[in-house]
Amino acid sequence: MAAHVPKPPGYLQMLTSGARYFSGLEEVVFRNIEACKELAQSLQATYGPSGLNKLVVNHLEKLLVTGDSSTVLREYQIEHPAANMLVLALKMQEEEVGDGRTLVLLLAGSLLDRAGSLLRSGLSVPEVIEGYHQGCQRALEVLEELSCGRLDDPLDEDAVADAVRTPIMSKQCGYEGTLSRLVARSCVVVSSGGHGVFDPDLVRVCKVLGAGVGDSLVLGGMAFKKEAESLVTSMRDARVAVYSCPFELSRPETKGTVLLQGPADMLGFGDGEERLMEAQVRGLLQAGVTVLVIGGKVGELALHYADQHRLMVVTLHSRHELSRLAKAVGATPLLKLGTPSQEELGRCDRVYLQEVGGTQLVIFEQEKRAPAVATILLRGPLHGLQDQLEEAIRDGVSTYRTLGLDSRLVPGAGATEVELALQISAHGASCPGLEQYAIQEYARSFQDIAEALVRNTGKHERQVITQLLATHQEGHHNLGFNMEPGDTEVLDAAKAGIWDSLLVKRSAIRLATNAAVTVLSVDQIIMAKKSGGPKPRGENPNWDEPADHID
CATH class of the missing domain: 3.50.7.10 (GroEL)
Known part of the structure; x- marks a missing residue:
């Protein structure tokens, strides 16, 4: 008879058999930070107009080629609880404003990565959390001051096309002119009918293979x-x-029975x-x-x-x-x-x-x-291209809905992130407590976002970001990164028509900060035993051999 092995004394003794328990900085906080950091880095290359695509084969053997972070994460089977918190923040961003999902993921990942450095330097978790809260509050205050325009008339097709051009360009660079006009036309058609609050589901996409993207049109x-x-x-x-x-x-x-006594009854039954x-x-x-x-x-x-x-x-x-x-x-x-x-x-x-x-x-x-309801009849030579164009159209339509809630616009091309980094860093330098170090790292996280935008275009990010920081310190708040080949690497984003929705930025900052703070505030992980029996055996490779066969 096997001897009974008692459970070790302590917390595990109170849990059911098979449960796992982790606690402390090394086992919980740093591991959570590392998991979230890896998740953010895996999608960093998809950020911006020059972002790359991911080739994903899901469990149904379906092949997906996409650069949309929500689509990629939907196919991931993530089990790590901390990484799932970032995924939930990304889903909330998609439900609230429909755009800025990758920004939430990258910002939260950068905040957690820099929080790990602060914790190893000797700061406590409450001090880091307090610094991040102050940095978030200051970021939202500065964001209100960076508004450089607004969508005054939501029924003006030209103004709407200019406003939704940037989020479309971030998904499909090169087709933003055609797609922005299609999105503007379809949204204005639906809104001009006076059917109440604009619903993105009222703009449909019908993909028809063939011809070129320029042959697409809008149907009322x-x-x-x-x-x-x-x-x-x-x-x-x-x-x-x-x-x-x-x-x-x-x-x-239920089944019924019909009694037919002659040909006349049969004819009458059919005639009935x-x-x-x-x-x-x-x-x-x-x-x-x-x-x-x-x-x-x-x-x-x-x-x-x-x-x-x-x-x-x-x-x-x-x-x-x-x-x-x-x-x-x-x-x-x-x-x-x-x-x-x-x-x-x-x-x-x-x-x-x-x-x-x-x-x-x-x-x-x-x-x-x-x-x-309006329908965009989307043409294109490839199914994969049409799927990517549809994702860009969805982002443009969601941006139109967001601008209906808050019509203010902020400069794009990394100008907003660089200005936030400078303003928050200056605020952190004026704070007397240890939380100033957390505020400084919070500011550098926005700089990381701008660096990722430049890096994905293939240019040297340090050189460009240094130039942007210098110009912003001189008071040029609207200057951003110029991804087009030319003599200068910076441009006035507002004059170039590169805008982002203020509401999208505000929601992304708030959700990313809350997700990072939530991950940092966890000091224990308790995982119950997975339900279900043992895994079924795999297919026997030697199924056609006799049972007593020896290789």
Whole structure:
């Protein structure tokens, strides 16, 4: 009989079997800092207009080529609890403002890296946290003073295109002119309809392979890559009914038995089904329906009578697309097939089938009415390029929503980060306590962000940052890094039209600081034993050999 081995005395004695416990600076704080630092460094090369892409193969063997940090982290299977805190901060940034996700990750990683140096130098964790709180407060105060412009008219396409150009350029440098005009046009189309607060989901992207990016266009409505089910493929001044159920005769849930005593009964049974189906189609016609949008299966008999009565039928199997289309045409999605009321019908100026680049599209377009949804018909030669262009469009649309909440703009091209580094460093020098060292390191973290921006372009970051610091000390607050080849390495970001949203910067600073402080404030990690049994055995490589075979 095996002897019982008692647990060691202490904290572990109170935990269940298999639990793990870590405490102290070396086991917890420094390990957490190292994990967060590695996570930030893995995505540092994706920052800025010259950032590189990552090639990710997920667990479904799907190949992704992207430079979007949220997309990459979504495919990562991160188990480290401290690194997951940074991921949560990044997700919160995406939900709140939709842009600046990589900035949150890099800033939090730099803050934690410099906090590790401070702790090894002798500062305590509370002193570092206090310094970071003061640095964050000063950064938000300085940020309010750096506003160099605003989006005065959200319905001015040219002004909107200039405002969203920088976040689009950070994802797709070279296509920012075309994409910014597409984003501006689609956002203005949706906002001019007076449908309440702007929702980024109301700007859709339909990717059609072929042609060039410059051939993309904006539709005031929605487009779907599918064909019409009926023979009718075009309808003007359409009255649209939306159903989330199949378009066929309803069947009972249980099996039934029908007693047929002769040929007459069989003919009568079939005629009864036809009469019921035709009555339903006639009821739709009497209600004024000309276009049917079905979220399920379309029966052959139902389609026959729809063609006979010149009724256009379109199927959408995605409930999200069905609800968006209902909002686009002003219809009410119905759960059961029946005659709709006039209030439940939607209106659309034109519904038609069109071939674009060899792809059949069903287009719901509002020509006279103000469209509630806009669709960017995105063209391109490669699927991977179209996916990256869609990510850039999403960032531009999210920036438009952010500018609707706060229209102020700050200079981009690293000018804001360099100015924050100088102002916070000067504030730290005036503080008498030990927290001044933490404030100084907080300021240098913004300098690290500007250095990463320059480094990703292939230029010498120390030389450029030194020049920027010198010009900012002379009072030129809007000077940033010039990534274009030329005689000078700095430029006036405000005059060049390189702007960032003030709200995006403010949210990124706040979330990155909170994430770093949260990681630093953890001094113990308690991990329970993972649930589940042992891992299943892998496939036997010698499955075709006899059981007693000896290699």
